[in-house]
């Protein structure tokens with residue numbers, strides 16, 4: 001398995017994965033346009049046992065969206081049914097956390113139904129009211145707005161000591 005930044009060639013695989021879970025009400029659907037516009041925010045997990053010379057299958061996807069100068073959000077996180085339970089979700093979240101650290105961010109949040117999974121990824125539950133208003137900008141377009149039943153969770157990122165990369 002390989003975790004890397006998403007490429008245009010991954011779009012169909014990303015959309016299939018996200019929208020399959022969206023149909024089950026587990027996450028928000030994403031249009032191809034919305035994924036194209038935010039492709040640079042996404043990373044993917046690739047199953048590298050494809051044919052030689054063929055791109056591997058997208059079995060995981062997740063985005064890191066910067067919300068404010070000290071806060072980013074993990075969005076559209078999904079691991080395919082066949083790849084679940086192998087630690088890939090946690091690896092992908094840690095990959096996004098590393099990216100947030102490199103960008104100099106101090107906190108990463110998630111709005112989720114998967115509390116236990118995110119607790120394993122070192123997030124903790126916070127009251128939604130404690131999050132900045134900017135978080136709710138995109139929620140206005142959601143069918144669940146304003147009665148969102150997702151759990152707000154945060155992971156604090158320890159500052160990297162000076163001189164350490």
Ligand SMILES: CC(C)(COP(=O)(O)OP(=O)(O)OC[C@H]1O[C@@H](n2cnc3c(N)ncnc32)[C@H](O)[C@@H]1OP(=O)(O)O)[C@@H](O)C(=O)NCCC(=O)NCCS
Nearest residue numbers: 021026077078079084085086087088089090112116117120
């Ligand atoms: C949630 C999801 C991303 C987890 O991916 P995964 O690859 O199966 O998770 P991992 O194998 O990395 O699990 C990491 C840890 O979390 C635990 N965990 C994973 N899913 C869990 C769940 N639903 N309930 C409780 N614990 C869970 C695992 O047991 C593991 O624990 P360990 O570190 O003690 O071994 C995946 O199940 C998924 O895509 N679900 C559908 C879409 C979704 O709900 N996305 C979240 C939107 S915010």
